[in-house]
Amino acid sequence: MxxxxxxxxxxxxxxxxxxxxxxxxxxxxxxxxxxxxxxxxxxxxxxxxxxxxxxxxxxxxxxxxxxxxxxxxxxxxxxxxxxxxxxxxxxxxxxxxxxxxxxxxxxxxxxxxxxxxxxxxxxxxxxxxxxxxxxxxxxxxxxxxxxxxxxxxxxxxxxxxxxxxxxxxxxxxxxxxxxxxxxxxxxxxxxxxxxxxxxxxxxxxxxxxxRGSAPIAVLGSYAREASVEACVRRLVPTHSGQPGSWFVPEGHREASPAPLAGVARTDLTERFGRASGALGVLQCATAARQLAAGGEAIEQPPVLVTSGNDHDDASAGLLLRAVGASA
Structure with missing residues (x-):
């Protein structure tokens, strides 16, 4: 770290x-x-x-x-x-x-x-x-x-x-x-x-x-682009490893940007309802708990979080890493 x-x-x-x-x-x-x-x-x-x-x-x-x-x-x-x-x-x-x-x-x-x-x-x-x-x-x-x-x-x-x-x-x-x-x-x-x-x-x-605090997860790179695919490609280049999971924007479960083909995806609005301004924070909290459940494995892949669809003014994305995982 x-x-x-x-x-x-x-x-x-x-x-x-x-x-x-x-x-x-x-x-x-x-x-x-x-x-x-x-x-x-x-x-x-x-x-x-x-x-x-x-x-x-x-x-x-x-x-x-x-x-x-x-x-x-x-x-x-x-x-x-x-x-x-x-x-x-x-x-x-x-x-x-x-x-x-x-x-x-x-x-x-x-x-x-x-x-x-x-x-x-x-x-x-x-x-x-x-x-x-x-x-x-x-x-x-x-x-x-x-x-x-x-x-x-x-x-x-x-x-x-x-x-x-x-x-x-x-x-x-x-x-x-x-x-x-x-x-x-x-x-x-x-x-x-x-x-x-x-x-x-x-x-x-x-x-x-x-203060001897035990961290839950580590924030990685952030991006804000005009489309979901542009955001994903900036955060997850095609030559790099795939994230372990992807928290998608509302209604984006079926979309498949090339770098994320086959990556498990979760649409939290299906569970909690349309969350608007709360969605990104909710996604990060859930992703962090997911990473913490996997332990401090050095090779544990990061989790990708994205909010904002192509019909919105922008799409934002953030990578979260497990504690102890390589950047």
Missing amino acids: STTDILITGIGTALPGVEGPMDLVDTATPRAGTAPPVDPAALIGKRGLRYKDRASQLALCAALAALTDAGLWAKDQLTVAGPSVAVVVSSNLGNLDTVCEVAADITTEGVNGISPMGLPNASSNVIASSVAIRFGLQGPNLMVCNGATSGLDAVHWGAAMLRAGRAERALVIGVETHNGPVEWLVGRPAAELLDGAVALLLETAPAAAE
Whole structure:
């Protein structure tokens, strides 16, 4: 492992039918629309949730789980310096219901009809801000709302912050909810949409080593191209070895770029529903747990994760390596 490596040292989930990160690789867990919704109060208590929108509530649940999994939260406090932890959140539609409610109130009642407690939730960056405030994370704070590639872009920007020395750790969260406005906008029923959150704790190798953290997986190369095939060919050249598995963009299971012919592929939206801005983070969390299950084998092949189809504005991809595997 190199001192320049960016490691995943914690994973947190707030997903229907998933009790923890280990369930991410258990294909027997309930499929989208069949499991009961996540109850944030049951996971983190009612304190501070009253005026939070659902996306923020779910993000807080996943954040606490990831911080705890990484050993950064104990006895109701952060175990490292607050400025050492950045926050990056990806969500395209998370607070759409609040935006619509505020717009409707302005239309019918004017600005005086806006709730002072609800208005802050109309800003998409309220999710990232709420997480930082709740857990005392004082590093850089970024909200990514970047379409189909948003989740992987968020992971990339979290890693970029660490490589630039802006922080030693980054909490990256993907969250989406389903509600009336979201169903109307995407033209899909609630049963086909994700209502949940997942979080990764990224850490520089020196920071993880200093506190004796056991990494789960290692981030590899990232690419963003105009098409899925261009993205795949950049990350997996035809002359190099194939990845062990491929987490495909939504509905891309049957496509076969030349470098990946015969590689096992997984479309997580078939299990969790359309995940929009949360998909890339969900894919990385699942891939990391898959790699960890294979142990620290030097020859264990990497896992390829991609988000964004050819009809989207771009496709993003990321390789993840097992701990101890060669780069």
